Amino acid sequence: MTDRMPVTATYRLQLRGGVGFAEAEAILPYLRGLGISHLFLSPVQTAREGSTHGYDITDPTEVDPVLGGRTGFSRLAAAARAQGMGLILDVVPNHMAFDVATPWLADVMRHGEGSRFARHFDIDWGGGGLLLPMLEGDLAEALADAVVEEAPEGPMLRLGALVLPLAPGSAEGIGTGPEAMQRLHDAQHWRLRHWRSEERRLSHRRFFNVTQLIGVRVEEAQVFEDVHALIFELIAAGEVDGLRIDHVDGLADPAGYLAQLRGRVGDLPVWVEKILTGDEALRDWPVQGTTGYEAARAIAQVLTRAQGVAALDAVWRRATGFEGDFGQALAQAKQDVLGADLRAEVTALVGLACAALGDQDRAPLAAAVRALLAAFPRYRTYLDGGEAHPEDLALMAGTVEAAQVELVPALARLVTGPGADAGFRTRFQQVTGALTAKAHEDTAEFRFNRYLAANEVGSDPDEPAISANAFGAWFARRIVEAPEAMVLTSSHDTKRAEDARMRLVAMSHAPEDFAAVWEAAEALPGEGVAGNLRWYIVQAWLAVWEPGRADVPERLAEHVRKAMREAKEVTTHTEPDEAAEAAALGWTSALCAAWETPPAEVAVLHARGAVLSLAQMALKLMLPGVPDTYQGTEDGAFHLTDPDNRLPVDFASLAAGGPVTAFGQAKTALLRRMLALRADWPEVFAQGDVRVTGEAGGPLEVVRSRGGMGVRLGIDAEGQGEPVWSFDGGDAGNVAVWVEGGAG
Numbered sequence: 001m002t003d004r005m006p007v008t009a010t011y012r013l014q015l016r017g018g019v020g021f022a023e024a025e026a027i028l029p030y031l032r033g034l035g036i037s038h039l040f041l042s043p044v045q046t047a048r049e050g051s052t053h054g055y056d057i058t059d060p061t062e063v064d065p066v067l068g069g070r071t072g073f074s075r076l077a078a079a080a081r082a083q084g085m086g087l088i089l090d091v092v093p094n095h096m097a098f099d100v101a102t103p104w105l106a107d108v109m110r111h112g113e114g115s116r117f118a119r120h121f122d123i124d125w126g127g128g129g130l131l132l133p134m135l136e137g138d139l140a141e142a143l144a145d146a147v148v149e150e151a152p153e154g155p156m157l158r159l160g161a162l163v164l165p166l167a168p169g170s171a172e173g174i175g176t177g178p179e180a181m182q183r184l185h186d187a188q189h190w191r192l193r194h195w196r197s198e199e200r201r202l203s204h205r206r207f208f209n210v211t212q213l214i215g216v217r218v219e220e221a222q223v224f225e226d227v228h229a230l231i232f233e234l235i236a237a238g239e240v241d242g243l244r245i246d247h248v249d250g251l252a253d254p255a256g257y258l259a260q261l262r263g264r265v266g267d268l269p270v271w272v273e274k275i276l277t278g279d280e281a282l283r284d285w286p287v288q289g290t291t292g293y294e295a296a297r298a299i300a301q302v303l304t305r306a307q308g309v310a311a312l313d314a315v316w317r318r319a320t321g322f323e324g325d326f327g328q329a330l331a332q333a334k335q336d337v338l339g340a341d342l343r344a345e346v347t348a349l350v351g352l353a354c355a356a357l358g359d360q361d362r363a364p365l366a367a368a369v370r371a372l373l374a375a376f377p378r379y380r381t382y383l384d385g386g387e388a389h390p391e392d393l394a395l396m397a398g399t400v401e402a403a404q405v406e407l408v409p410a411l412a413r414l415v416t417g418p419g420a421d422a423g424f425r426t427r428f429q430q431v432t433g434a435l436t437a438k439a440h441e442d443t444a445e446f447r448f449n450r451y452l453a454a455n456e457v458g459s460d461p462d463e464p465a466i467s468a469n470a471f472g473a474w475f476a477r478r479i480v481e482a483p484e485a486m487v488l489t490s491s492h493d494t495k496r497a498e499d500a501r502m503r504l505v506a507m508s509h510a511p512e513d514f515a516a517v518w519e520a521a522e523a524l525p526g527e528g529v530a531g532n533l534r535w536y537i538v539q540a541w542l543a544v545w546e547p548g549r550a551d552v553p554e555r556l557a558e559h560v561r562k563a564m565r566e567a568k569e570v571t572t573h574t575e576p577d578e579a580a581e582a583a584a585l586g587w588t589s590a591l592c593a594a595w596e597t598p599p600a601e602v603a604v605l606h607a608r609g610a611v612l613s614l615a616q617m618a619l620k621l622m623l624p625g626v627p628d629t630y631q632g633t634e635d636g637a638f639h640l641t642d643p644d645n646r647l648p649v650d651f652a653s654l655a656a657g658g659p660v661t662a663f664g665q666a667k668t669a670l671l672r673r674m675l676a677l678r679a680d681w682p683e684v685f686a687q688g689d690v691r692v693t694g695e696a697g698g699p700l701e702v703v704r705s706r707g708g709m710g711v712r713l714g715i716d717a718e719g720q721g722e723p724v725w726s727f728d729g730g731d732a733g734n735v736a737v738w739v740e741g742g743a744g
Contacts, residue, residue: 004241005086007269008682009675010040010628014492014646016052021068021076023651030655032083034634034668035675038241039080040088042492044073045230048097052643053492054090055246056097056213061230077239086241088269089234093227093257094250095207096121098214100164105214110154110165112189120223122205122215124348130190133198133211134162142192143181148174157184164190196574202344205427207250208434209341215430219252224260235265242269244291249274249433252426253384255285262286271486275437275458277378281481283389289485292628293458295478296489296498299619300453300505301464302471303612303715305697308508309451309464315515316450319522320531326448326461333444334374334435336568341438345431346370349424356414356421360407368407372428375403379433381415383425388416445495446567449536452543453504456495465508465696472692475623475702483624483686489616490630490637490645497630497637497645500543502616503609507539509697510608513601517542520599524590528583530570536563537588542605544638545598553592557585559640607732610663614670614727614735615698615715621674622702622713624686634671635664666727673725674737677711684709698733709741 011031013024024039031039043054046064054064063070080087100106104117109132112118113125123130135142142159148171149156155166170187174180185192198211205215217223234240243265248254254272261270270287276294316322338346350366357365376399381392393416400412414424445455454464466474478485489498496504507514521538537560544559545552561581564571571577595602613636621627630637632649636659639645659665678685688706698716705711712719716733726736 004268005037005084007086007088007242007626008037008678009035010038010088010486010626011036012040012488012491012628012630013042014053014631015042015044015067016047016054017646018648020066021072025076025079027651027655028079028083028085030651032085034629034672035679036085036629038086038088040242040244040628041090043090043092043246045092048099048101052646055092055095056099057092058097058099058102060092060096060227063230073234074237074239077234077237087239088242088244089231089240090244090246091228091231092246093216093218093224094247095213095215098204098206098212102214106153106165109188109190110167112167119217119220120226122217124203127201127203128191129188129203131193131197131201131203132164132190133193133195133202135192135194137194139185139192139194140178140182143185144178146181146184148184157181159192164188164192199340199343201347205348205430207247208438209337215250217252218257224257228261228264232264235268240268242271245270245272245287247433248272249379250430252430255283255382256384258285258287269484275379277436277458278460280378282485283382289482289625291491292486292488292625293456293491295485295487295620295623295625296494297456297459298466298471298474299489299616300456300459300501301466302468302619302696302700303502303505303615303698304453304465305508306465308511308697309454311511312507312514313450315511315518316535319518320449320535322448322450322532326444329448330440330444331374333439333447333568335370337435337439337443338370338373340568340572342431342435345427345434346373349373349427349431352421352424352427353411353414356424357410365407368403368405368411371403371405372399372408372411373432373435375399375408376432376435377402379436380429381432383415383420383429385420385422385425392416441495442566443568446536446563447532447569449532449539451504451507452496452536452539453501453507456501457491457493468692468694468696468700471696472690475690475692479624479687479690485625486628487620487623487625488628488630489620490633491628492630492642492645494645495641496543497639498616498633499609499613499636500638500640502612503543503606503638504539505612506605506608507542509612510601510604513604514542516601517599517605521591524587524594526587528580529587533564533584534587536560537584537591540640541588541591541595542602544640544644545595545602546636546638553589555640555644556592557588559644560584560588562641604732607729611715611727611729611733611735613663614666615700615713617667617670618674618713618715618735618737619702621671621678622685622690622704622711627675627678629671634668635659636661636667670725670727670737677724677737677739681709681711683707684711705740707741710739712738712740714738 044063045057046059046062047054048056063073096102104120107117108115146159149158155171157164157166167188174184207213218227251257271291272287274290349369354360383392396412396416400409414421415428448461451464454461526534565573570580684704684706688704691703694700700715701717702713714736719738723736723738728734
């Protein structure tokens with residue numbers, strides 16, 4: 001064991017965009033005053049120039065100078081320790097930037113398979129070199145103006161703004177002119193292609209459908225050491241107190257990786273970004289748990305009124321003509337994504353299947369690969385060549401039955417064995433996660449627009465609500481199965497910030513009020529804008545609008561454009577339909593202008609949303625594990641999906657005077673009060689019994705108790721004695737917290 005301070009409450013800070021280590025150091029006293037034990041940082045390693053998020057790492061061995069470098073990080077760590085706090089790092093083992101600015105990749109471009117980093121990246125060298133889909137136009141046109149330049153690391157080929165490493169000796173005596181440049185190009189370990197070629201074939205594994213991020217082979221021992229060298233150095237220096245592992249499902253062997261990591265970091269806390277679907281449980285990995293998306297889902301479900309969703313459903317279908325359920329929308333989205341966004345991944349899998357199965361007609365084999373992928377119901381299985389887990393075998397058996405396509409059973413055997421093919425199995429498991437994320441979260445959830453509160457990371461829009469009893473049973477299991485997991489309600493990846501989401505949950509409490517809001521919106525001219533999209537826009541406006549905030553129209557417009565492109569029905573990121581987008585943005589602008597003074601029913605929904613937001617925070621703080629606060633959400637947070645949720649937070653004002661609204665003040669006070677209770681009575685919140693009574697949406701009561709001490713949370717419920725914290729929203733409802741058996 002170490003003398004490391006226990007992780008009791010984390011605060012997620014998004015670095016970059018003007019926020020570096022010095023800015024993080026300045027807010028430590030404020031965070032400590034809230035009751036935060038650890039600052040949870042987004043990636044700190046050197047990323048692509050101008051990166052807004054840090055997940056496009058170029059050099060994993062260096063602390064990014066943009067943030068303050070190694071010296072700045074050490075100073076932040078020391079300042080945190082002086083406050084009685086620690087630091088948690090976000091680790092990105094799955095991918096790096098597919099960019100010449102990535103030194104390891106630049107070395108691979110220059111030396112090909114002879115580079116010492118050639119095995120660091122997931123590259124298929126069998127197709128004649130590393131394909132670079134980086135051209136905006138024709139290769140011959142690009143080469144016509146190409147020139148060779150000398151650089152300290154060796155000769156480079158410049159094609160306008162694009163500069164690429166050349167193989168040693170390949171430029172000697174090459175001459176000038178288009179023919180010479182073509183010969184020079186053909187002598188390289190890479191091949192330039194138009195960027196649209198990424199849709200058909202790639203030579204590298206990418207992150208989801210992001211060609212600019214290349215997969216890393218961290219399953220190789222030397223690669224593991226090189227990728228984590230800086231992380232291990234920071235841990236050894238006593239400057240890191242925990243790790244969050246990004247996108248663990250993208251790894252070739254998550255279980256093997258985590259076992260190897262645990263062997264190197266000892267008892268250091270480790271959490272994984274893992275999306276659990278339905279009743280899926282986290283595998284028996286040597287980690288503290290997930291980062292908590294499943295908790296956000298359960299909390300939103302128990303605060304939703306099912307009968308209200310049913311009423312909204314009826315209005316939505318009449319207004320839009322939408323038919324079917326989310327499952328049908330997801331099935332179509334999977335087919336669309338497989339045929340476009342992940343077409344290159346399907347091609348790669350078909351090639352692996354052909355190699356494993358022998359001479360096969362590619363067309364039916366490709367159809368079988370698509371069918372197997374589309375029928376798989378989760379992010380992935382965890383088959384690594386050892387003894388198969390019964391859950392994985394059952395999942396694959398169910399997938400084969402659901403697919404009902406010839407050759408699918410043969411493909412499934414390549415995954416489950418006997419006769420499994422390691423190459424096909426690994427890539428299949430990596431692609432199912434990418435497909436689920438792109439089809440479920442980034443496509444179908446922008447098409448099935450009935451009730452956007454349920455359109456979240458890890459959620460199922462077909463299951464927007466659960467009963468109080470079901471929530472109580474889930475809560476009780478969590479005490480046993482996930483006592484150290486993180487619990488979040490907002491993150492950098494959630495589709496809507498927590499308070500924006502609860503305004504949408506309020507629709508299920510007052511569906512007649514939202515119907516009136518929709519009726520007012522329908523009165524606006526909407527030619528060329530589908531009803532389902534307008535239904536989406538009205539909900540997004542309801543979620544994001546704040547009185548006196550001048551940036552709402554611009555932020556909402558940017559979100560609507562992104563939502564349309566994610567839906568991929570009339571416009572996409574790669575092939576935008578400017579006319580369709582202009583029509584939708586015009587309607588959005590008209591809505592914002594017309595509702596500078598909103599319909600009266602909006603106040604009802606917002607007021608109920610405020611009560612539900614406080615109930616959401618209280619439920620999060622009642623759960624076992626580590627409550628995680630996303631930056632700025634101790635105050636009211638009405639943001640939409642990124643980049644909107646990465647807007648700057650005015651920490652100076654929060655530290656000096658706190659939130660300016662009554663709602664924000666109540667939220668901060670609740671966080672501070674309950675974190676103090678958790679610090680005073682850790683055994684109650686960690687191992688205490690739980691009792692949940694009442695109805696979903698309220699009146700609802702949750703009690704945690706242990707050894708004669710207890711904490712009671714009431715949502716629209718009566719309680720005896722003086723609460724230690726309360727919020728009375730009048731007709732909108734109330735939330736209160738009581739303590740028993742000790743000083744409050």
